[in-house]
Amino acid sequence: MMDIVNKMAIATKHLKVIEETFIKNDKSYKENELKIEKLPSYKEIKRLIYYGGKKTRGHDRGARQMILADLVQYMLVCRGTYMMEMKEQIEDYKKLIMYVVNRLLLQENISIDVKLRRILMGALKKEIPEEHFFEGDYHRERFNETLDFNESIIWGECDSKYYHVLDSLLPKSRGCAIELLVYLYLLQRNFGYVVPLLVNQRVYADKDSIAPPDMLLLRKKGEVFGIEIGGGKEGQSRNFSLATSIPTFSVELTGDQPFRCYTCNHWITYCDEVINQYAKGIPKDNRDSINCAECQNFNDGECLDIIYYGENDEGKRGRHHLTCVKNHKVIKSHLNNKEWREEHLFAYFPLVVGLADFAEEIDQITKN
Structure with a gap:
């Protein structure tokens, strides 16, 4: 990613060199700058x-x-x-x-x-x-x-x-991460053509403006739907729909992802197994998690990405890095129990809820 950021810096430097050269050597350009x-x-x-x-x-x-x-x-x-x-x-x-x-x-x-x-x-x-x-x-x-x-x-x-x-x-x-995950989810479903508006905070017409949803879905028969990520924007969505007649739906990641570890308070990242599987497409059974005990990287519970769901010794119930709690009494005694592992150790796919009423249709569009 550092190389990509450096490419962005080179692109802006390229523009800067253009500006400096023309300002220095072209009188009309200099006047335009002023x-x-x-x-x-x-x-x-x-x-x-x-x-x-x-x-x-x-x-x-x-x-x-x-x-x-x-x-x-x-x-x-x-x-x-x-x-x-x-x-x-x-x-x-x-x-x-x-x-x-x-x-x-x-x-x-x-x-x-x-x-x-x-x-x-x-x-x-x-x-x-x-x-x-x-x-x-x-x-x-x-x-x-x-x-x-x-x-x-x-x-x-x-x-x-x-x-x-x-x-x-x-x-x-965190907000940027959630927006990217919802965008990735929509790319992997056949709900419609995805038009991201993530960098468009407002759209304008002469002296009027409205806040658009985060994305648009373009569907067959001229259907267009707005996708708003997260709650609390009902007024914004209503104003957009009233102004454009485009219905808008609110969506969010399952389980209010991403998760913060209840023990160390650090954010829980997505493991390589989740990333590799998710890059191939949405799980066919739409399951939202991998059982870590069945993963090839489990390594008798030594994998650093295992998520434990349950209580720690302090009574905090939620999702924790297993590495943060594996020595807690309430957990240590169960680590070798197969049924307990299947019930408590997971890694999650970043699926989206709020689109249950949408039928997948792109295959039909591209064939017609």
């Missing part, structure tokens, strides 16, 4: 490309975490999707999305890992010019306070000012 710079809203336009912090009031489409997420999705969805045209590349494209999802979840772990959080914050402050990295004194002060904060930063469990700073440093990591 006209652009004199636009009253030019400063705000620049902020839409990179903003030095997180906006906590008003529209957040210009906030840094949204901008970074747009760049990730541009690379994977707007450009990477062309890999779907080559049959031999399709599985690699699906795996790439899953691997990037894991990276996004690993990034989110700086909410728990104070040492890594400080390393990242120090690196960003060093590498990005201060006049760009901080939108003003307010963002600089909040950043420094967060840098000194020595505890976990989880929404609802700490002062929100720390969360807002941390959120602004990453590409909307």
Whole structure:
């Protein structure tokens, strides 16, 4: 992925060289540049490309975490999707999305890992010019306070000012991961042609605008449906449907994935076996998990990706890394029990709920 990010940097550098060359050597181009710079809203336009912090009031489409997420999705969805045209590349494209999802979840772990959080914050402050990295004194002060904060930063469990700073440093990591997983799921089902609108926060017509759903499904007989990821957007979906007559459905990942380990509080990533199987298509029986005890990588429970579902010694019931709880008394005594393993040890596929009423149909479209 680092090479892909470097390619993005090369592309922007290419544009920069074009700009610098023409501004320096073409008088008309230089005059055009001055006209652009004199636009009253030019400063705000620049902020839409990179903003030095997180906006906590008003529209957040210009906030840094949204901008970074747009760049990730541009690379994977707007450009990477062309890999779907080559049959031999399709599985690699699906795996790439899953691997990037894991990276996004690993990034989110700086909410728990104070040492890594400080390393990242120090690196960003060093590498990005201060006049760009901080939108003003307010963002600089909040950043420094967060840098000194020595505890976990989880929404609802700490002062929100720390969360807002941390959120602004990453590409909307968990939210971006969920959007990519829903997109991948739709690519693997024959519900219709998928039109991702992930980087289009609003669509415009003269002086009016609406917030579109995250994706559109184009189906036969002229049917178009909106797909909104996650709940809490009923008003937005209603306004879109009223304005366009396009019905919109809300969907989410099964079991409210991705999961956070109830013991260590780190995010649980998707294992190689899940990724390899999922890249070949949705499980035919639509099962949402692999029983880890039956997996070729189980290795007598030594696989680092095994998920235990149940209670730990502290009575916290949920999903845990088995490595976090395997020495707990309530678990250690059962590890060699086959029935217990089948009941408690799983790895999950990122399936989607909310589309039960949709019939698959692309095969019929392409044959007609």
